[in-house]
Amino acid sequence: MKALFLALAASVALALPAKAADVTVDVTAIVEHPALDAVRDGVKDALAEAGYKDGENLKFVYQSAQGNPATAAQIARQFIGESPDVIVPISTPSAQAVVAATHDIPVVFTAVSDPVGAQLVKSMEKPGGNVTGLSDMSPVAAHIDLIKAVLPDVKTVGFLYNSGETNSVSLLASFKKAADNAGIKVVESAATKTAEVQGAARALVGRVDAIYVPTDNTIVSALEAAVGVADEAKLPLFTADTDSVKRGAIAALGFNYYDVGKQTGEVVVRVLKGEKPGDIPVEIAKGTDLVVNKKAAEKIGLKLPEGIISGATKVIE
Template identity: 25%
Template sequence: MTILAVRMQRRSFLCALASLTAGFASSSTEAAERLRLAAFMVGLPLDHPIVLTRLGILKRLMVQRGWIEGQNIRYLVRSSNSDPQTLATTARELVGEAPDVIVAGSSTETAAILAATRTIPVLFSTASDPVGSGFVRSLERPEGNATGFSNNEPSMAAKWVDLLREIAPATLRIGVIFNPASAAAGGVTYVEHLSRSASEVGISLVSAPVSALSEIEPALAELAAQPGTGLFFPPDSFTFRNARVIAPLVAKYRMPTMYPYETFVEAGGLISYTGGRDESDLVMASYIDLIFRGANVAELPVQFSRSFELVINEKTAMALGLTIPLSLRVRASRIVS
């Protein structure tokens, strides 16, 4: 099956979620009456605005599906606080609560939860490379106890390379900075896709793995020593958490950089291109509802973004001596000034 066919199949499935839910509702009234436990594991602090916003949206979507907190559903939210030392412990404690479903905030949390259970249904709200990470056997039919949503699949590599070249035409090579311990599939799949896409347009690729925040500046200094170097930070929960530290460091070494999340651009990064996250909330709510009403998680396909967001920081472009071409301006979802 081609990528286009897979996307079309997923789009059709997403559009059919409402009717599927209705079908399960009509045959599962008794099941819906039992108090269900939906557990969540995130890497960000529980009082972080992103966590509060996403959880609030999901709860409202669940109410629309008939799941009222305190009546037929309760929520349990835990954070690992991005601490590798407590990640496995937090996952085991959450599994020990015997929830009906567990929602994981990222690939890092998903891996920890799946190491603790292969029976409880697990939904990843974002996992950039679920097949490469071993979370599912295939996108169309996961066949395990996990499925969910991804907004930055590896096949987007060609687009990331093209956009970086479009805003910074003098780019001759691209340095890829990531933490193998937290990047999806250890970053391997992304480096492979990026390498192929870059070579097709005559650009070389340099892999620059790091394992700590203190290693990022030395990596930047080494990459900046060669003129014509641009950067890309693939999806990685470690670099995402440290976006507000990384973006200013990159600016210091004056290299045009493409990011997978607008958080970096808001912190001073040049440009980002990412799949829309809003659809994740709909998928999570719909899948939780379907699982509560009897659906088999192994038969629920992984869903991907149908919309994409291009964000550019005009001030950063000017500081780099770059002019945002009209072709990018008209396509940008937002230009940060």
């Protein structure tokens, strides 16, 4: 009799619909690379720490646009059709696609250098509407100082970027200003897709003393192509993305993007608990790490100053 009761109970349980998630958070990025993946993971972990756990009371959806702006717009429309509680676009192109597609669903963007310049918000202090988020504007003046500390005689720096990415255009302007103040000339070289990165890097050979890669998703996605050119030409390659150092860059001063994700997730939690996105000031990413790659430097015959090595958060031997 007991066995029959248990069997009936089990069959009833199977027949019942699964409990729906209490909230849904949709996340999208323009492309997959270590920094943006770390942001996504940080957001998810911050939600879990606040009690929103995927598969229990949270439905966490992630999609990558694979570097295609048209796909980013398609994902944005799909997400909006699903009416999630919050959408988290990672990177400027994804954020622009989502913000252009909805004025109702809360949006918390992240890893966007210039939210005002990208026309995502009216101002950093009072974003307004259904949007807020987190800016990762790079400390470009500190990047110039880092390049000068490693290369005291530097005169020209190549800026490798995607001219079609609003984020990178804003960074170029800031970098040029900081470089000019330091008496350094900036030489631009653009790649609008990953297949063009190697050629854009080669265009800098013989014209610059070093190459600099900003937090540009196109270039970072194909970083190995740029590193290969730089190594062959014995050119130091610096980046704004600390995750790129282990991939062959000489050094980077930038954010820990997992921490950026955690910080973003905390804002998402505030929205889930009832705060209006437009009333939450856009936050600036906290903290910077200095990561250096001694092996990459030695490969091109460069010795990193001891002061740089001793001050690094992480040293790759």
